[in-house]
Amino acid sequence: MNDRLPDHRRLGRELGLFDSDPLMGAGLPYWLPDGAVVRHTLEEYIREAERRAGYRHVYSPALGKRELYEISGHWDHYRDDMYPPMRLGPHESDEVVLRPSLCPHHALIYRSRSHSYRELPLRIAELGGMYRAELSGVLGGLTRVRAIQLNDAHIFCTLEQAVEEARDALELIARAYADLGIEAVRHRLSLPGEGGKYVADPELWQRATALLKQVLAEAGVEYEEAAGEAAFYGPKIDVQIADPAGRESTLSTVQIDFHQPARFDLHYIGADGARHRPVMVHRSIIGSVERAVAHLLEAHSGALPAWLAPVQLVVLPVAEEQRERAADVLREARELGLRAELAGPAEGTLGARIRAARLVPYQAVIGDREAGAGLAAVRLRDGRRPGALPVPELLSRMAARVAARGTVLWD
The missing domain is CATH 3.40.50.800 (Anticodon-binding domain)
Known part of the structure; x- marks a missing residue:
């Protein structure tokens, strides 16, 4: 650690924002009172921004049956980053898993009711916990943790609405960055690479990639393509930030997904009275609360914007x-x-x-x-x-x- 550069771990200790304890475990930080103020204020800002943009908020459980993630594809493509399944008792047959993602839960929430084309786009948002089985060697402060509070949302829409919804999500991200004093260093179109665990559906990848390129073009955003950085089920737009040492990371994302609507057999009733498959737009304004706070501390050298400061x-x-x-x-x-x-x-x-x-x-x-x-x-x-x-x-x-x-x- 270079003491001449702002480091969120040092700042977090000096300002009394967060800490960790070996008995809680590595990668599982806790928030002290002033840190809880920062986190709560940031979360309320995001919820308010989402409400103004037409999102409806939900809560979903941090556990799900293993079968849920088999359907979504996480079990086949993402198993190495998930915690092992838990059997709740010697006579129980079902296994449950700490969720590595919120999107399967939101797909089920959508599926729980019938929907007409008149309801679309339906925007579902949640600040929810998810869990990644990160190896101890890659953990660091708030930037890489095992328990994550994710600012996540999923927009269920028609194919014709997908580009506009994704473009609006990019604008929402840009406004939040201006309010938070965050600067994006570049936008990245993340594509599949050789040897990765990706869904084997070339047409899916081509359609989603073409739409995301249209989003970036209409938004007037310059970008770079990056092979090997896609999600397992589709390409994504990553908004990249850099710490004071110049190390890049992804804070915000926008994705257009054809895979999970098909896996969960999602549909809506169109104007013709027939069933149609919706498109699922994934988007996160600030990614994980933990990584966002870490970056804010370093970007502002601990002097957080007045509205976000624990003591104003x-x-x-x-x-x-x-x-x-x-x-x-x-x-x-x-x-x-x-x-x-x-x-x-x-x-x-x-x-x-x-x-x-x-x-x-x-x-x-x-x-x-x-x-x-x-x-x-x-x-x-x-x-x-x-x-x-x-x-x-x-x-x-x-x-x-x-x-x-x-x-x-x-x-």
């Missing part, structure tokens, strides 16, 4: 005489929904407290003059000092910037 405002009374006024400001800030804390003189000199809160987006310093005039002296994380402002104006401006999301601290 620290109130700093200069002396004990201003503590009561500072407590009032703290209460007003929290009533506006800001995540605020008070750091009083007992915690050190004013300079030491300011340095300790260097990654907090906003600092409100209250001395004798400010307390008497209903003001607070504002200090921003980036070093700017907008000056002393009336407390209601100060808090409303902070709350407005947080509500607007994005990466701008002050305007």
Whole structure:
């Protein structure tokens, strides 16, 4: 680990966001209170973005019968990355598996009701847990874990709707990256390679690849083709990011899938009254929550965007005489929904407290003059000092910037 480069593992420890314990096991990190705030805020942002885009949210179990993954093809093509089946008792015949993917569950949810063409596209989203039997040698912090909280969604649509839905998913990803301060280094069209465990259906691959190329062309996105990076059931668009050392990884994906709708015998009733096969568009805005948080910590060197920061405002009374006024400001800030804390003189000199809160987006310093005039002296994380402002104006401006999301601290 290069100490000169931001590393999410070090930042996670310093900021008290997450940790691990040998008794829980490698690749199974837990979230501390401030880390849980970051995770919850990120998840709620994604859910809200999906709701605005017409997605309906579901919950599905983290376990499934082995037969489910035999039907989906995961058992044949992905078995080495799955946890072994569990038999629930000596007299039970069924075996269950920790799911390696959410798409088979969503296919069953779709199949549980009949659907008309008028309902399509039907967009189903879930922030759900999945599990990969990663080898210990490849595990690292939050970037490679065994228990994954995945931002996943599946759009069931007609063939004519598939390109537009996939293109809209790319736009949703781009908007999220702008709000989060994430930069994509390139887009990749991931295709099958020699010797891989892929579904043997050349026509399927040709149709899906042609549609994804159309998506990229209509979106005006430059891309590179990469053999050997496809999912086992079809090609995909990968949105690539890079850590401070330049190492690339995939954060977001968009896929057009003909395989699983056929495997699960999915259908809808068309305008002609006949049964038709839907297309399944897979898409993930931020991929796994774990990898997204790791990248955000490194991309921002721990100084997360104000709306995502675990503590957004620290109130700093200069002396004990201003503590009561500072407590009032703290209460007003929290009533506006800001995540605020008070750091009083007992915690050190004013300079030491300011340095300790260097990654907090906003600092409100209250001395004798400010307390008497209903003001607070504002200090921003980036070093700017907008000056002393009336407390209601100060808090409303902070709350407005947080509500607007994005990466701008002050305007």
